[in-house]
Amino acid sequence: MVKDKARTLKEIEQKLEALQAAEGEDVFRLYYEHADVDVAAHEKRRRDALLTPEVAETCEAVLAGDYDASLNRRAKIVSDWVTLARAETDEIIDLKEEIQKIVIDVKPTLDGEEIPRHLKTNILLKETDRDVRRRAFRSEGKLRGELFKRARRLYRLRNDAAQALGYEDYPSLALAGEDLTVAELKDLINKYESVTRQPYEELLAEGVDRFQLDKIEPWDTYYVTDRLCAADDKYFPGEIGLPSLAEVVKGFGRDLESLGIALHADADIPYGGLCFAIRVPDDIRILLNLKDGMSDLRVLYHEFGHAVHRKFTAAEDFSLKVGDAGFFAEAMADTWGLLVNRPAWLRKFTGMSEDEVSRVADAEEKSFAARVRRFMMTQSFEIDAYRNAGGDLAATLDDYAERFLGYRYKDDGMWAEQYFPLLYPMYSKNYMLARVIQRAVHGYLEREYGEPLDEPKAFEFLVDRFYADGALRTWKEKLAVVGLDL
Ligand SMILES: [Zn+2]
Numbered sequence: 001m002v003k004d005k006a007r008t009l010k011e012i013e014q015k016l017e018a019l020q021a022a023e024g025e026d027v028f029r030l031y032y033e034h035a036d037v038d039v040a041a042h043e044k045r046r047r048d049a050l051l052t053p054e055v056a057e058t059c060e061a062v063l064a065g066d067y068d069a070s071l072n073r074r075a076k077i078v079s080d081w082v083t084l085a086r087a088e089t090d091e092i093i094d095l096k097e098e099i100q101k102i103v104i105d106v107k108p109t110l111d112g113e114e115i116p117r118h119l120k121t122n123i124l125l126k127e128t129d130r131d132v133r134r135r136a137f138r139s140e141g142k143l144r145g146e147l148f149k150r151a152r153r154l155y156r157l158r159n160d161a162a163q164a165l166g167y168e169d170y171p172s173l174a175l176a177g178e179d180l181t182v183a184e185l186k187d188l189i190n191k192y193e194s195v196t197r198q199p200y201e202e203l204l205a206e207g208v209d210r211f212q213l214d215k216i217e218p219w220d221t222y223y224v225t226d227r228l229c230a231a232d233d234k235y236f237p238g239e240i241g242l243p244s245l246a247e248v249v250k251g252f253g254r255d256l257e258s259l260g261i262a263l264h265a266d267a268d269i270p271y272g273g274l275c276f277a278i279r280v281p282d283d284i285r286i287l288l289n290l291k292d293g294m295s296d297l298r299v300l301y302h303e304f305g306h307a308v309h310r311k312f313t314a315a316e317d318f319s320l321k322v323g324d325a326g327f328f329a330e331a332m333a334d335t336w337g338l339l340v341n342r343p344a345w346l347r348k349f350t351g352m353s354e355d356e357v358s359r360v361a362d363a364e365e366k367s368f369a370a371r372v373r374r375f376m377m378t379q380s381f382e383i384d385a386y387r388n389a390g391g392d393l394a395a396t397l398d399d400y401a402e403r404f405l406g407y408r409y410k411d412d413g414m415w416a417e418q419y420f421p422l423l424y425p426m427y428s429k430n431y432m433l434a435r436v437i438q439r440a441v442h443g444y445l446e447r448e449y450g451e452p453l454d455e456p457k458a459f460e461f462l463v464d465r466f467y468a469d470g471a472l473r474t475w476k477e478k479l480a481v482v483g484l485d486l
Pocket residue numbers: 302306330333
């Protein structure tokens with residue numbers, strides 16, 4: 001009996017792995033070659049594979065039986081995937097795909113002209129003329145029009161599907177697979193709201209003072225954060241990206257070339273970078289759209305962090321290779337992203353003066369606060385939107401904007417352009433928690449090894465404690481190693 005269930009689970013995982021590889025290959029072609037790919041068909045195939053009765057039966061039998069910890073953990077992960085799959089109706093998958101296409105096709109309109117979305121972001125970060133920033137901030141009218149009804153419908157459909165399965169709401173269902181409850185997440189948000197309040201208020205006050213503003217408006221926050229916290233783009237030309245990465249990897253006692261991670265730096269994608277774990281650990285690819293600037297370099301390191309995490313996974317079973325909580329995976333990537341902020345990295349790879357290096361280091365608390373609070377706002381709004389899809393979502397968003405960002409949008413359509421939760425449900429919290437975790441990991445590495453850069457032991461620690469056994473241990477168990485109790 002024991003052998004039978006173990007063998008069945010193994011076969012199920014192999015099938016899921018093959019489906020994921022086929023999907024990954026196609027999504028990669030979608031982004032890299034702009035191929036016409038039916039992503040929804042892949043999602044339905046994966047869902048249908050999970051909903052084969054044998055899958056749930058096998059997981060239940062393993063979880064109810066007397067099996068070893070590893071098999072139990074695998075059954076738990078696959079069974080969580082089954083639960084998520086049950087909530088994915090054709091209608092939901094198709095609507096999400098429709099929204100995805102709209103987000104790609106519909107461009108922001110600035111002064112009557114369509115502009116790429118990354119240009120809008122760039123204006124919000126860099127443009128000194130406040131009125132241009134304001135117009136760029138308000139440039140998503142067309143997107144709002146397209147999403148206004150669809151967003152409400154998708155929130156409602158997801159919530160109905162979750163309730164039909166006996167969950168209180170969609171967030172409860174989504175978090176169950178990450179060993180987290182809605183109440184715990186709200187506690188975490190409260191905790192980090194209060195931790196980041198003072199630095200955030202200082203940032204706003206400094207912005208008002210430095211740029212002679214009456215008060216901070218929504219179109220000022222990115223600009224103020226970038227100007228006060230980041231180093232000048234001139235210190236981060238895109239071309240130092242890959243050579244610096246090769247140096248860092250060498251300092252960790254490894255060789256970038258022989259890692260066999262495929263890096264395509266010539267991609268025309270709507271993001272700074274993407275990592276595809278097509279088959280763990282052998283086929284990992286990164287697409288980059290690398291431009292100048294500190295944030296772009298951080299994206300390169302972040303994506304590389306995803307790749308290294310999967311590359312050094314020694315787990316053999318599919319569920320253990322990819323089954324860790326979304327925020328733990330993001331934290332592993334962000335741990336690499338944060339290397340770019342280290343004074344030792346800045347000294348080595350940029351021509352920054354010692355004054356500049358310490359200015360960036362001193363501003364770290366404030367930029368952390370600004371980023372984390374933005375994700376907390378989006379996540380809090382999303383949690384409420386599922387239960388209140390037909391209600392006053394503009395007021396919901398404004399209440400959270402006031403709480404986390406210090407202003408109200410006073411703009412009825414603002415909520416409808418929040419497309420991220422529609423495409424990546426319950427994912428904003430991953431970026432929030434990843435930033436908390438990355439800092440704890442760096443702190444631990446410093447205490448144990450001194451400066452982690454150029455310290456192979458620091459890298460070996462990451463491999464041994466975080467990467468190698470995949471999702472065998474939960475995020476709670478893994479974070480206990482670095483003394484972090486979220
Ligand atoms: Zn990521």
